[in-house]
Amino acid sequence: MTTSQAELLPATRRALSHRIAVAQSEGRAPSLVAAVVRDGQAVWHGARTSVDGHAPDENVQYRIGSITKTFTAVLVLRLRDEGLVDLGDPLEKYLPGTGAGEATIAELLAHTGGLAAESPAPWWERTPGSLRPELVDVLGEQPLRHPVGRRFHYSNPGYTLLGALVEEVRGAAWEDVLRREVLEPLGLRRTSGRSRAPHAGGWAVHPWADVMLPEPAEDLGRMAPAGQLWSTTDDLARFAVFLARGDDRVLSAQSVQEMRTPAAPAETADLAAGTGYGLGLQLQHRDGRLLAGHSGSLPGFLANLTFSVEDDMAAVVLANCTSGPQVTAVAADLIGIVAEAEPRIPEPWRPLPEVDPAVLELTGQWYWGTQGFILRLMADGGVALEPLSGVGRRSQLRSNGDGTWTGLDGYYAGEVLRPVRRTDGSVSHLDLGSFVFTRQPYDEGAPVPGGVDPEGWSGIR
Template sequence: MTTSQEELLPGTRRALLHRIAVAQTEGRAPSLVAAVVRGGRTVWHGARTSVDGHGPDENVQYRIGSITKTFTAVLVLRLRDEGLLALTDPLEKHLPGTGAGEATVADLLAHTGGLAAESPGPWWERTPGSLRPELADVLGEQPQLHPVGRRFHYSNPGYTVLGALIEKLRGAPWEEVLRREVLEPLGLDDTSARPRAPHAGGWAVHPWADVLLPEPSENLGRMAPAGQLWSTTADLARFGVFLAQGDERVLSAETVREMRTPAAPVEAADVADGTSYGLGLQIQHRHGRLLIGHSGSLPGFLANLTISIDDDVASVVLANCTSGPPLSTVGADLLRIVAEAEPRIPEPWRPLPEADAAVLELVGPWYWGTYAFALRLTSDGSVALEPLSGSGRRSRFRANGDGTWTGLEGYYAGELLRAVRRPDGAVSHLDLGSFVFTRQPYDEEAPVPGGVDPDGWRGIG
């Protein structure tokens, strides 16, 4: 990835600088650095600092806290893709005796395992990991506070358990596996479990006075997979591109798309906030945009990575203060500034190189009862079923290679779509999970469930 400050218009660059300047000043952050990615490349970097003549650049490390969880989730998905585990596996299958064994791997990734939010004992983020040498020390005597799979309850111990799972199946420390399987392939050379120069120092800012207190920087030990990492805006920008596009050396585009799919039950408060959680990724709706990524905080540091797939824009914001600017809001604002000032230019329309005549025969209008739908052939060879008016069920369908398609989203996710033909080969109707779609509303020539009145359509007279 290269850095180009010239690709954004001057007005856009000034608006981005203004946004982080306001955030650093109003949030009273000793320093704040940010980057914006568009089209797979970093196109802007900015920094504000309280130290004259010493502005941090894109290569200065900050602690990124819970963004570490997304890296841990990537390692777990690699294990799944290699067939070493299934997301439906209970933890007990691989790590027996933890007391949290009913939770599945997917539950832990999505924070639905019912585990406590924090580890028992002293504040784990400000104390050495040597105080919690074993999983039992992290989980405590009663690890589960809620029924498994019933509610989203953010859990740091849950990701500690996932780190232990990785170590068990790989036979190597979490840090070593992460470096070998993710950091090195993606070129994240400035991301590490321990700080390396140049790095920012972590500070607490007094809530009622403009004075500072240095924060301790502890090795989190067993809790490392939940929040240990240090990184830079340059490295997190590269990681953001990977989460949007995938990289076959680490995870496929299909698997990172799975990570971005909501996997946790949504509660009333989450509906109001427009937030949910996937597999190691936070998901939110803001300003009409679907945003994915993760935030992070540890004493002395705040971090945020936000990505808009539709706008092809990502932002990274890092600060070295315990409390301060609302980085999730700042990150979303940086995306919005770029997306609104310089909207994404769509790729030129191009016809398909070829089209299956049997599929072309199916496109066009179809009716489920009196509801009108259109079946379209898309540029990637799949088909999409969309209502022709108003709201209604819609989905894309992936071709299975045998004349059938499987739903990818919404109500029809996982459901089978197939064309049913008459003895002469002509298409009779579409069958979608037992629903019959016909070329005419209640087509009398098709096997409409319940039959069609033989007197046909009529007026009232």
């Protein structure tokens, strides 16, 4: 991905450099690299290192840990889009006998399958994958910790199962499928299962002294789909653009939007922190913006990829230490620095080239009972239903091409909006999931469940 430093103002670039300098210094990281993406292009790259005269660039590999899970989720969504699996299918349909087969594919993607967080001892991140050659070695004798589908519980073995699902359906190794179906189409030439020079070494920094210990770089074996990959800020910047916009060679815009749609029930602590999980993507509300992405860690490395669709921006932060810099917060801060210093300039308003009069007729004010709403026509042919008070149920709805619309979000997600016309062709009311919307509160000329008092509106009787 071409990096153009000149696209950001000098003051903005300095603020970004200051943020990662503080993170590297206070976090005591041997090195820390970062990148910012805006409007689909990398516009800034920065690095800080403890080695004088040398700083890693955007092509140096770091291990990215659980960001690997997002790549695995993309492979699973591809299987779904090709009709080879259904996200509602239980795992047992494809991988019988695991002991975790009751969980659906969607539940495994969203970490709601009830599985344990980790594989049985010894610690899988710091021991050879050869110790766990089969799925039973990853899952153990009692794979479940919670009732299936009831709660979010982050599970590394769950993504091992998803990797095994990909291998079973494709008839090829997970890494080979990943290279063929994702890495090569997206041009991620420096993302791989094993490190390739130039790459950073992983270090453990002593918590109470400025000394270091090298960390082993284990091959994770069966656990690879949960955390094996190495990558660079340049490759992850490209991947972030894909996750925000989609690429029909890999996944459509609609499918990547589905990935960043909340799919797991939030714990009380998650609600307080403004965090959630989609299908292979972590979600967070921070400083008034919705961010999606994923963090990653393995002994010797920390990683984060974060993007904001609304701001059309992304940030990547990689460090080569087991603990220290809060890379998730740093990535969010990098986006915030640019978004606030150089706010996105909206596209010019332009009138629609044409509009169906029958659709235009539906716009304006409607009432559900006594609550007022506005129906607006959107540029893509969809409509938006918004409460006049600003508080209440709202939804965007896509056109079905037959004079009806289907809700995309909120209370009316999946519900169908249908205009009901009288015999003369005029609109009587809107039907939205059985709710009747009329031009006047409880319009006598439209069917209203429960009827309308024949004495009409009045004061106190």
